[in-house]
Amino acid sequence: MLDPKSAELVRGLLKEYYSKAGDLSPHSIERREFGFGDFERKISYRHMAFRDWKALRTYLTNDAPPFVSVSSAHYQHPDGRPMENKGRIGAELVFDLDANDLNLPCAKEHGRSWVCDKCLDGVKDETHKLIEDFLVADFGFGEKDIGVNFSGNRGYHIHIDNKTVFDMDSDERKAISDYISANGIEMQSFFPNLGMKGKRLEGPKPTDYGWGGKLAGGVIRALNTGIGELTSLGIDRPTANLLFRKRAEVILGITTGNWDKINIPKKGELWAKVLSSIAVRQSDSIDKNVSTDVHKLLRLPDTIHGDTGLIAKRLKSASDLSKFDPMNDAVAFTKGTLKVKVESSPKFEISGQSYGPFNGSSEELDTAAAIYLILKRSAALI
Numbered sequence: 001m002l003d004p005k006s007a008e009l010v011r012g013l014l015k016e017y018y019s020k021a022g023d024l025s026p027h028s029i030e031r032r033e034f035g036f037g038d039f040e041r042k043i044s045y046r047h048m049a050f051r052d053w054k055a056l057r058t059y060l061t062n063d064a065p066p067f068v069s070v071s072s073a074h075y076q077h078p079d080g081r082p083m084e085n086k087g088r089i090g091a092e093l094v095f096d097l098d099a100n101d102l103n104l105p106c107a108k109e110h111g112r113s114w115v116c117d118k119c120l121d122g123v124k125d126e127t128h129k130l131i132e133d134f135l136v137a138d139f140g141f142g143e144k145d146i147g148v149n150f151s152g153n154r155g156y157h158i159h160i161d162n163k164t165v166f167d168m169d170s171d172e173r174k175a176i177s178d179y180i181s182a183n184g185i186e187m188q189s190f191f192p193n194l195g196m197k198g199k200r201l202e203g204p205k206p207t208d209y210g211w212g213g214k215l216a217g218g219v220i221r222a223l224n225t226g227i228g229e230l231t232s233l234g235i236d237r238p239t240a241n242l243l244f245r246k247r248a249e250v251i252l253g254i255t256t257g258n259w260d261k262i263n264i265p266k267k268g269e270l271w272a273k274v275l276s277s278i279a280v281r282q283s284d285s286i287d288k289n290v291s292t293d294v295h296k297l298l299r300l301p302d303t304i305h306g307d308t309g310l311i312a313k314r315l316k317s318a319s320d321l322s323k324f325d326p327m328n329d330a331v332a333f334t335k336g337t338l339k340v341k342v343e344s345s346p347k348f349e350i351s352g353q354s355y356g357p358f359n360g361s362s363e364e365l366d367t368a369a370a371i372y373l374i375l376k377r378s379a380a381l382i
């Protein structure tokens, strides 16, 4: 629970933010369902509709909700309930990538409710991979179809707003989601004699279409880059060393579909591991996987995330992702300082300043840092 004094302060800041905000309405606002959260739940009520920005802004400045979410679907009656009465017209295709789904080693050090640079860089790389290697390369979407926004916490939302995807049903969305995550891919389909004794391992060539080509191309690229790149594909150090030493032969082999140029133990498992490293890591739990659920509500871009005080910042274009730095570029509350009692927090950086680690101390911090700690339930106003 957020203490009443801190909650009141944050509500005040939210009111101020929304009263000064430009037009935050999604296109076709009148066809969207909205949902709002309080400090305890991201969605505490939904099935709301607004005819224009003026109506939404009045709501946001009066209520100052800590979470504002909107449907990727368009409906005839967005406030209809139950869901069947809304009359769905179509939906954007959305992907939700979160640092927690990457299972990075740093999460063990700082816990799953905190993020560090490695988490934020990792999820940014994953977003790049989704966009460049899958959405553009395999599905042929153009940059103008792809919208990207920071989630406001530790990930990115990727929206495809295009006529082709608008009419897709849940099964078609699931097929796309499975493809990019390499779900249900049988290694035997690329390596027909995998596990057969005495047979040379035949496998995909980099020119092959789809996952076969991706696997072959990914391994060749890593061999050309270095040992670090090979281990980042899940290959153990001794095998990576061996592959790298013999890389000329291995590359020549893979180019012609011969994956047996050098002797590697447990080849099937090794290449399966590489394949899953090349895939995009989304949440694999069905109820968290937004790309397959057309009824899901997602943070409205450029609204505040109530667990961090950061903006779910919309990027101008996907190519702006490389230089985007959430802990600087998505900071909302920059005025003044606040006195807080900090229970505990690891070291973190916000607006170019480093803070912590804290353990039960009273501190006067820049507002952005204080609010970040308050909303993470690690600090309270004094």
Ligand SMILES: [Zn+2]
Residues within 6 Å of the ligand: 104, 106, 107, 110, 114, 115, 116, 117, 118, 119, 120
């Ligand atoms: Zn981390």
